[in-house]
Amino acid sequence: xxxxxxxxxxxxxxSQDEPLLTREQLRLKLNExxxxxxxxYFNKISLPSVNAGPPVAKWWGKxxxxxxxxxxxxxxxxxxxxxxxxxxPISSHVA
Numbered sequence: 001x002x003x004x005x006x007x008x009x010x011x012x013x014x015s016q017d018e019p020l021l022t023r024e025q026l027r028l029k030l031n032e033x034x035x036x037x038x039x040x041y042f043n044k045i046s047l048p049s050v051n052a053g054p055p056v057a058k059w060w061g062k063x064x065x066x067x068x069x070x071x072x073x074x075x076x077x078x079x080x081x082x083x084x085x086x087x088x089p090i091s092s093h094v095a
Contacts, residue, residue, distance in 0.1 A: 020057055020065035029068055035075050 021029065027042045046053030046064070054071040056064040 018067060018069070021068060021071075023064060023066065026054065026066045026068065026071050030071060030075055033072065033075075037075075
């Protein structure tokens with residue numbers, strides 16, 4: 001329990017040294033970690049109209065940049081327990 005005399009601790013910030021990755025750099029890093037994502041599939045699910053890709057950390061103009069830690073958490077959530085079964089499948093876009 002905090003007392004009135006203790007200073008408020010700031011929320012932990014992400015390391016500013018953590019590199020931001022382009023979509024292709026991220027895909028290659030995930031491949032190195034054992035997740036077999038093809039360029040075509042990864043680009044398709046990362047489109048804003050599909051919105052099933054990893055979370056975007058920042059934008060550089062029109063180019064999305066990603067953090068590896070966030071992408072690893074995202075890909076783990078998508079892993080299923082049986083072949084061909086995704087826990088978080090791509091939802092269909094209803095217009």
